[in-house]
Amino acid sequence: MFCSIVPPYLLRRLAQLDDRSLLPVAEAAQRALTRDAAMRRNRNVKRAQMPALPTLLPSQRIRATGLNPTRQINDAQNMERLPGIRVRSEGDGPVEDVAVNEAYDGLGSTFELFADAYQRNALDGRGGILRATVHYGEDYDNAFWNGTRMVFGDGDGRVFQRFTKSLSVIGHELTHGITQHTTNLVYQGQPGALNESISDVFAALVEQYKLGHSAEHASWVIGEGLFTDQVSGDGLRSLKAPGTAYDDDVLGKDPQPATMADYIDTTDDNGGVHLNSGIPNHAFYRLASILGGNAWERAGLIWYDTITGTEVVADTDFAGFAAATESAAESRYGKDSEELKAVTAAWTEVGVLE
Amino acid sequence: MRISVKRTGGFAGLTRRWAVEVGQPELRDEWLPIIESCPWDDVPQTQNQPDRYMYRISAGEREASLPEQDVTGPWRQLVDRTLESARQEEGRRAESGPKGPEGFLRDTDPGER
Numbered sequence: 512m513f514c515s516i517v518p519p520y521l522l523r524r525l526a527q528l529d530d531r532s533l534l535p536v537a538e539a540a541q542r543a544l545t546r547d548a549a550m551r552r553n554r555n556v557k558r559a560q561m562p563a564l565p566t567l568l569p570s571q572r573i574r575a576t577g578l579n580p581t582r583q584i585n586d587a588q589n590m591e592r593l594p595g596i597r598v599r600s601e602g603d604g605p606v607e608d609v610a611v612n613e614a615y616d617g618l619g620s621t622f623e624l625f626a627d628a629y630q631r632n633a634l635d636g637r638g639g640i641l642r643a644t645v646h647y648g649e650d651y652d653n654a655f656w657n658g659t660r661m662v663f664g665d666g667d668g669r670v671f672q673r674f675t676k677s678l679s680v681i682g683h684e685l686t687h688g689i690t691q692h693t694t695n696l697v698y699q700g701q702p703g704a705l706n707e708s709i710s711d712v713f714a715a716l717v718e719q720y721k722l723g724h725s726a727e728h729a730s731w732v733i734g735e736g737l738f739t740d741q742v743s744g745d746g747l748r749s750l751k752a753p754g755t756a757y758d759d760d761v762l763g764k765d766p767q768p769a770t771m772a773d774y775i776d777t778t779d780d781n782g783g784v785h786l787n788s789g790i791p792n793h794a795f796y797r798l799a800s801i802l803g804g805n806a807w808e809r810a811g812l813i814w815y816d817t818i819t820g821t822e823v824v825a826d827t828d829f830a831g832f833a834a835a836t837e838s839a840a841e842s843r844y845g846k847d848s849e850e851l852k853a854v855t856a857a858w859t860e861v862g863v864l865e
Numbered sequence: 866m867r868i869s870v871k872r873t874g875g876f877a878g879l880t881r882r883w884a885v886e887v888g889q890p891e892l893r894d895e896w897l898p899i900i901e902s903c904p905w906d907d908v909p910q911t912q913n914q915p916d917r918y919m920y921r922i923s924a925g926e927r928e929a930s931l932p933e934q935d936v937t938g939p940w941r942q943l944v945d946r947t948l949e950s951a952r953q954e955e956g957r958r959a960e961s962g963p964k965g966p967e968g969f970l971r972d973t974d975p976g977e978r
């Protein structure tokens with residue numbers, strides 16, 4: 512009997528793991544602190560200079576129109592049974608369990624982005640209940656969307672911490688719910704990678720909106736804070752620089768491609784949906800970066816118009832999605848607009864358009 | 866017989882592999898009853914739920930791919946047994962070799978019941 516997962520070199524590395532320097536994490540934290548401080552200094556000035564967008568309503572007015580979330584958080588009690596028992600409902604105060612509160616607050620932040628920036632009332636657009644289950648399974652290193660609710664594992668404590676710890680994970684899973692109610696892209700191959708990318712894009716925007724980070728100041732990393740301090744990595748994926756989110760002795764290097772030249776043909780992971788999503792992810796980052804300012808505004812609105820329009824269907828591929836974003840940009844901003852030019856440029860840079 | 870489990874996907878998109886080489890009489894007595902009761906030629910073509918794992922399971926010449934939520938019944942038994950045997954082997958290696966932090970590579974059980 513043998514075990515292919517733990518070759519001797521790996522065991523040797525594992526043995527050294529506990530002694531590994533915590534430096535990378537400390538540095539990442541320091542970078543984040545510096546960013547935030549700079550952001551706080553600039554924010555008031557930038558907000559004052561920003562032209563008001565007619566499509567964006569300030570939060571107070573949204574709240575006044577009555578768009579408010581209805582959240583339900585359940586606890587699977589470390590079993591693999593769903594939905595688990597209800598532990599917090601809308602309007603209830605915080606409980607002792609930090610995972611429950613993180614899920615509750617994260618659902619709220621995600622609801623807020625879609626309500627404030629795109630006037631969307633929850634996942635179904637009709638104020639449907641936002642459901643989450645925490646403490647799924649034992650040491651479960653994952654979070655998923657099961658068609659009805661988002662489900663979070665506690666992590667194994669060695670590589671991953673609890674999955675509610677990162678707001679972008681919550682935003683990502685809830686966006687799968689929105690995709691289910693809109694494009695319903697199949698979870699396979701290029702449509703599957705688009706499905707994944709849409710979740711990453713809005714996950715990043717949920718965080719940026721909450722933190723008040725512009726495209727320039729945002730980290731663009733998905734899953735920040737998920738890794739324990741024994742892993743060398745900022746997070747799981749980077750929209751800004753796919754393939755650079757982590758580089759670790761044990762986990763290896765982030766394998767995401769940024770352009771079509773590095774597209775990965777595989778049957779694993781439903782045709783590499785978590786790998787090739789790097790390409791549309793990077794196209795969105797490039798668009799946001801060319802336009803500048805807050806990514807949830809023009810870039811996010813073009814993406815939102817695209818997924819709620821009629822051009823993208825269940826089996827749309829990268830090229831079809833790119834064309835749909837061009838149509839969305841043209842209808843909202845006009846055919847000679849800088850927005851449309853930026854969309855075309857972004858998809859050209861990643862090799863989806865020629 | 867070589868029995869292996871490859872798990873891909875999940876939110877993190879990280880691939881994990883486990884494999885065991887099983888000889889007689891253990892194969893005949895403990896493994897084959899499970900292997901024979903898996904419907905290798907009748908795997909449902911279910912679309913995976915977003916961010917759930919994909920499993921590729923093989924036993925000798927037989928191979929099947931199925932999403933996490935379909936890893937139930939004998940499939941689940943086979944996967945659990947393979948992971949468990951691989952872990953035991955890992956434990957023995959760790960004891961005889963340099964001491965590694967136990968549980969680092971230990972995996973969670975797949976499948977929603």
Ligand SMILES: [Zn+2]
Nearest residue numbers: 707710915916
């Ligand atoms: Zn996903």
